[in-house]
Amino acid sequence: MKGRIQVKPHIVKMVTAEEIKEKNEKFLKDMRDKQFKQSIQENLKDIVRHNTELVSLNNKILNKINSLDDTLLLFNKAFNVSSNKTEEELKVNNALLLELVTIIDSKDDKMLANFIGGMSGTIGVELVISYLKMKLGLTV
Numbered sequence: 740m741k742g743r744i745q746v747k748p749h750i751v752k753m754v755t756a757e758e759i760k761e762k763n764e765k766f767l768k769d770m771r772d773k774q775f776k777q778s779i780q781e782n783l784k785d786i787v788r789h790n791t792e793l794v795s796l797n798n799k800i801l802n803k804i805n806s807l808d809d810t811l812l813l814f815n816k817a818f819n820v821s822s823n824k825t826e827e828e829l830k831v832n833n834a835l836l837l838e839l840v841t842i843i844d845s846k847d848d849k850m851l852a853n854f855i856g857g858m859s860g861t862i863g864v865e866l867v868i869s870y871l872k873m874k875l876g877l878t879v
Contacts, residue, residue: 808877811868832865839866840873 824832835858842850855863 804875804877807875808872811872811877814864814868832862832869835862836866836869836873839870843870 839854842854855866858866
């Protein structure tokens with residue numbers, strides 16, 4: 740028996756087809772799980788990147804709105820808009836503002852030119868400021 744390797748039966752185990760099938764299925768399942776997890780991670784990274792970009796854009800928009808609000812407040816102070824007005828004058832201005840909103844919504848440039856052209860500069864500025872603040876959701 741020289742030159743031959745003696746195999747001990749308790750060391751060698753025969754692998755059945757069922758065991759091979761189970762191991763292959765487990766391997767494939769593990770691979771699918773790994774690919775699924777990688778896909779989820781990539782999607783989450785994309786979502787985080789998009790959300791970061793949205794936050795940045797929202798901050799830029801907010802800064803522009805705040806800047807515009809400051810500018811409109813400056814115009815209010817410069818033209819002394821709404822200060823020392825009687826209740827009757829405020830009602831008239833509100834009616835004019837509603838009329839301005841209606842004209843702007845109709846997108847009729849001739850009506851808008853006639854409307855604004857028929858009033859004093861101070862009232863026109865006040866109405867435009869009020870309209871812009873209203874459209875931007877700022878305090879009127």
